[in-house]
Amino acid sequence: MAGVYLHIPFCFTLCGYCDFYKSTKLDKMDQFQNVLLMEMESRSVDFRFPIDTFYVGGGTPSLIAADFYQKLFSLLHKNFNCSVNMECTIEVNPDDISEDYLHALKNAGFNRVSIGIQSFHEQDLRQMGRRHNAQQSMQAVALANSCGFSNIGIDLIYGLPWSTEQFFEKNLQIVKDLPIQHLSAYHLTIEKGTGFHRLKQSGKLTEIDDSRSLREYEMLCNEVEKMGMQHYEVSNFCLSGYESKHNSSYWNGVPYLGLGPGSHSFDGKKRRWNKSDLTLYNKGNLDLIFEEEVLSEVDFFNEQVMLGLRTSKGISLTEMEIRFPHYYLDFLKRIDKWIHRNNLVVTNGFITCSESSWFVVDSIIEDLFVV
Structure with a gap:
């Protein structure tokens, strides 16, 4: 959907x-x-x-x-x-x-x-x-x-x-x-x-x-x-x-279509966004109003981390291993310290942020990014 x-x-x-x-x-x-x-x-x-x-x-x-x-x-x-x-x-x-x-x-x-x-x-x-x-x-x-x-x-x-x-x-x-x-x-x-x-x-x-x-x-x-x-x-x-x-x-990585100036779209492979320019948009030349980029494996990995840890559902470790085999072992090492600090929790194969740590989740996410 x-x-x-x-x-x-x-x-x-x-x-x-x-x-x-x-x-x-x-x-x-x-x-x-x-x-x-x-x-x-x-x-x-x-x-x-x-x-x-x-x-x-x-x-x-x-x-x-x-x-x-x-x-x-x-x-x-x-x-x-x-x-x-x-x-x-x-x-x-x-x-x-x-x-x-x-x-x-x-x-x-x-x-x-x-x-x-x-x-x-x-x-x-x-x-x-x-x-x-x-x-x-x-x-x-x-x-x-x-x-x-x-x-x-x-x-x-x-x-x-x-x-x-x-x-x-x-x-x-x-x-x-x-x-x-x-x-x-x-x-x-x-x-x-x-x-x-x-x-x-x-x-x-x-x-x-x-x-x-x-x-x-x-x-x-x-x-x-x-x-x-x-x-x-x-x-x-x-x-x-x-x-x-x-x-x-x-948050679940489902495709979406954005319409209007400043909106964003995602088709599962690439990101597309309309320029934030009402004057340009109103000229009606649809070939000129947008920019786009094809997402890399690193982009997908970082988005999975960022979006997943902001939800109560969390991130499936099985899915991470299947989708990102090159980064998976390093990911496990990185999350280990946050687990020991009780910021992250592993339950039934999902890694989630404890509710008390959601307040500082941006710092955790940034530490887990591949750069």
């Missing part, structure tokens, strides 16, 4: 933390929509995998009128071999949605919504540059639920320099009473090119220390476990059976 991802690069305002490709040139949306439909039809010719998941992210997909998504689904089903039970997700902002809009999205074909809440505290939202307020966040979840969405996810951000552990705990207490099935919680990282990075460079913003980061992470894990959610990936939690199938396909 495979997935299709659409990147909607438009935002009404720019959030200080976000490093995804986006544009505030909303007057370019109509032309973008025309090119996106053209790209979908064109790419369907050489991407012949059965489609099991469809995901619209951004940017802010909820800035696009629902009737466009109806056209999109028609073209998707016309040109791809789509599963009857295809998971179809759209990211929405709390202040964009209404009852009519949600019903239209559902009628178009979406069966899962991901609501970009980030925090239920007004100060947090103002500092991050979010357009909505806390009340709109709770109303958005309630509205999605009342409109018949039974697979609702929300996003939170923790590790905020101006906030406190107590405020984050209050966020989690609000979450436990919401009718959601999925939670993505990300520690704030200050990426180059963002507004927060510029503030950091000028000395106006400082990242929190590691000890507080760890305390908030442990609080997150403990509180979400009380909610009955499973911790199935470093930053993702869900009720049983509500894992994000689309995101899981990335």
Whole structure:
């Protein structure tokens, strides 16, 4: 099976933390929509995998009128071999949605919504540059639920320099009473090119220390476990059976097709990405908008390590031995020290990261890379 991802690069305002490709040139949306439909039809010719998941992210997909998504689904089903039970997700902002809009999205074909809440505290939202307020966040979840969405996810951000552990705990207490099935919680990282990075460079913003980061992470894990959610990936939690199938396909190495500027694709052998350039994309010359590379054995090995250790499933040692015989013995030696430190665990032939060590998993992954 495979997935299709659409990147909607438009935002009404720019959030200080976000490093995804986006544009505030909303007057370019109509032309973008025309090119996106053209790209979908064109790419369907050489991407012949059965489609099991469809995901619209951004940017802010909820800035696009629902009737466009109806056209999109028609073209998707016309040109791809789509599963009857295809998971179809759209990211929405709390202040964009209404009852009519949600019903239209559902009628178009979406069966899962991901609501970009980030925090239920007004100060947090103002500092991050979010357009909505806390009340709109709770109303958005309630509205999605009342409109018949039974697979609702929300996003939170923790590790905020101006906030406190107590405020984050209050966020989690609000979450436990919401009718959601999925939670993505990300520690704030200050990426180059963002507004927060510029503030950091000028000395106006400082990242929190590691000890507080760890305390908030442990609080997150403990509180979400009380909610009955499973911790199935470093930053993702869900009720049983509500894992994000689309995101899981990335972590499991399943092929996926990316459409729109800044999107990425993988066909099992090579990686392809559209340039992050809306002006170029909107010219509609599909031969000029992308770059690609054929992945080497080292690339595949490192990706297997990186993606596998970020999930509760982990890495199959048998699969590693079969796929990467040249690196397998050295891999066993490298993981041994992490096993003795109780950072990694071997269970039934799978190597996994202990939950307490997921907080530092990037350091473990980097040590296991072949360079």
